[in-house]
Amino acid sequence: MFRTAITAIACTAAAGAAASNPPAPGAACEDCPNIVLLMTDDQDELIGGWDPMKKTRAMVETAGTRAVQWRVHTPICAPSRAELQTGRYYHNLKSTLETPPEQLSDGAVEHLDLGGKVWPHVFPRILREEAGYVTGMFGKCMNGNCGVNLENGYSTKPESNLHLMGAFDRWFEGMTYDTIEGYLNTSFFDNHAPGCTWPWVGDACVVPTSPGGAWAGKGDGYTTATLGNKTVEFIHEVAGKGRPFFVYFAPHAPHTPSTPAPWYERGTWCDDVISPRLPNWNYTGVNKSVCSKEPTPEAAVHDFHELVSCQPYFDVKEVSDIDTLAQNRCRTLLSVDDSYAAILSALDATGVAANTYVLVTSDHGYNLGHHGLPSNKFVMYEHALRVPMLFRGPGVAAGAVMAEMGTQVDLAPTILGLAGLPTPDAMDGRSFVANVVSDTAAAAGSVRRALLRAPGVVNRTSTFHEYYDFGPFYGRASDPPRAAPLDDWSNTYIALTYRGPLGHYKYGVYDPFGKQTGFARPNMRELFDLAVDPYELHNVHRTVDPAVVKELEAVLYSWYRCQGAACAE
Secondary structure, three states: OOEEOOOOOOOOHHHHHHOOOOOOOOOOOOOOOEEEEEEEEOOOOOOOOOOOOHHHHHHHHOOOEEEOOEEOOOOOHHHHHHHHHHOOOHHHOEOOOOOOOOOOOOOOHHHEOHHHHHHHHOHHHHHHHHHOOEEEEEEOOOOOOOOOOOOOOOOOOHHHOHHHOOOOOEEEEEOOOOOHHHHHOOEEEEOOOOOOOOOOOOHHHEEEOOOOOOOOOOHHHOHHHHHHHHHHHHHHHHOOOOOOEEEEEEOOOEOOOOOOOHHHOOOOHHHHOOOOOOOOEOOOOOOOOOOOOOOOOOOOOOOOOHHHHOOOOOOHHHHHHHHHHHHHHHHHHHHHHHHHHHHHHHHHHOOOHHHEEEEEEEOOOOOOOEOOOOOOOOOOOHHHHEOOEEEEOOOEOOOEEEOOOEEHHHHHHHHHHHOOOOEEOOOOOOOOHHHHEOOHHHOOHHHHHHHHHOOOOOOOOEEEEEEOOOOOEOOOOOOOOOOOOOEOHHHOEEEEEEEEOOEEEEEEEEOOOHHHHOOOOOOEEEEEEOOOOOOOOOOOOOOOOHHHHHHHHHHHHHHHHOOHHHOOO
16 A cells, blocks of 8 residues: 655744644645435444435445445444544544543543544545645534533643634534533534634634624524535535535534434424334443443343443333434434435535545444443444444446455544655555446546556455543433443453454453553453344353354554554454
């Protein structure tokens, strides 16, 4: 694989404040396609999350290729978004904060070194600087937003302000998410708001969407619709104007509180949805932990780590709450489907659809009662890791299925590859351009150049997953109430999904202090034979051939220690 060093960043907040304009883009690539990334928040692949996307399925899935073995590296918002934007694994993005921590802010953004390890490597900046793309961000960039945020102490450094680093020409970034107001009455960071001038700070750059606000009447104030309308507006402004464009559309749905648009509150098929009663629903194992709330010795024989093992069974009220959440998640996704369809129609209306690659995905999956967890994500099981992943564009086969294994870490090098750019040295992921584009003659010119440089497909036998707990978390006010935690000290792990000569396995190693110890003192291991146990019910770590465990562990720690081109398995 050919790689390139990332251009050094000279822009800091101080330098940006002194400049009169944002950093200038590079020369426009003449044979590059447009690229549209559509990414939801908490949309799963396996427990109903893809079902509401009927328009998207007709417009993207039937016209493109679906990856059926695609997972996230980290099932929580901020790290997963940082990994997608940088093409780097969690251990190469982590802050010095140790595990287990006190409860962190929602999204675990404090576990990231944004200024030093995330923002300098984001792929939209590379697209803009090296291929002259005009770039637009609409929706959720990062928990706490991508500008300077002083509330939680994680981005006080000047270099932590992505707004100043030339990643996006157009910002329309949601400011509030985890309340009902986040769906119905939020504000946006809008760099085109009247009075908002470079370096894009101050109240003039924050506009409301509520009635009487700047965007009243556009989507009736409903956030997903507003974001969709602003994205369509952007496409009409930039399409065919001499620079290829990149759209990053990231609505908050179906994340809790999962507030539906008024027009979808009742009267749709979502009214009858319930959480799928799969074999792992309300299941926490047979051999239980002692639930000591302290690290237990590895000699313990419980089936699952304490977070799962100690979950109480649901009562009637909790079951009802879980099903209500499933219905509201479905309703919010109807609006996402509408927005995706409008964005795709805008590509047709502006005459650029034939030269545009569309990628559809999510930041992670979800729990809806599965493995005893009534909401959220965080765990290494398939319902939390598996996400939709679709590709559409010139040279991409229609109605095809891609079986090769990938994660969100691979999206940054793939998107750069579509623009004809090599994978930077700092990126851990691999470009899937050769996997996705099957008809080279029909592909964009930049794609043909990329395939000449790196023609090989990615055909790995495993994907890597990594998670650091963010403290004792009992859910948000909008989550189904629960006496037991949804995340805790026992849930820091590294894990492997393996499909190769040994079989098909999920293997995880838990170490409560793993972030600082390098997972050198594990207190729990989980191993599931996915070939016969796809719902991850039976931990066979102590009964399977020890040689299998030894080899899986060697592969797992090789992933954990890798950086850059060394992450090529």
